[in-house]
Amino acid sequence: MGNRDCSSPGNCIAGFVSGIKVGIWIAFSHCRKKYYLCKKIQKNMKITLNSVVSVTYKLNSKPEGGEEKFIEEAGKNNPLTFLFGVGGMIAGFEANLNGLALGDTFNFSIRPEDAYGEKHPDNLVDLPIEAFKDEKGEIQRDMLKIGAIIPMQDNEGHHMRGVVVKVGINDVSMDFNHPLAGQHLRFEGEVVALRAATEDELAHGHVHGPGGHHH
Ligand SMILES: [Zn+2]
Helix, strand or coil, X not given: CCCCCCXXXXXXXXXXXXXXXXXXXXXXXXXXXXXXXXXXXXXXXXXXXXEEEEEEEEEEEEECCCCCEEEEEECCCCCEEEECCCCCCCHHHHXXXXXXXXXXXXXXXXXXHHCCCCCCHHHEEEEEHHHHECCCXXXXXXXXXXXXXXXXXXXXXXXXXXXXXXXXXXXXXXXXXXXXXXXXXXXXXXXXXEEECXXXXXXXXXXXXXCCXXX
8 A cells, every 4th residue: 555656646545545444553544644645736736738637517609799509518427537638629628727726617718710610611512302312212301401410421431410501492501510610619617536647548548437438
């Protein structure tokens, strides 16, 4: 137990608890010291490159000059856990979390260029209505409602999801932009866990354990 790695607060808390369980005073007091040490590290620790970060958040989006709309949230029971600084998150999200500590709350907005980009006109496509035939060769009219999201495949086999914008007699206008393209995103939440990444996590480029990969 004396050799426990104190760079990770999780390890120290485990050491402290198991110290109580076995009831060995020496181990207990040793762990308690280490625990306090780690608490200090944990308190002073700030989100930086290679931190494993867990946050709760509520995401709202808003088009330029438009109304804000709720998109999704992650609560305390299912926080978003990720390895900071490896490019897994949108740039504006990490930039705003950089330097925060455990327990810090945040409420920031990101412009489209730092989130999912602007809507690109090339991603607005008119498709012949034949593209929406089912296996029997019948056009799936009930699927073609404005705003419906339809999974599709291009002639090179790429899978993409498009939103139905307009349905004509012979054509359907589809928008293949990311659903949050052109949107300002507002994230409101709290840093609920923070630790340094392990060597394995850094080598794999992702988080292991709760909220991450299990292997
Ligand atoms: Zn892994």
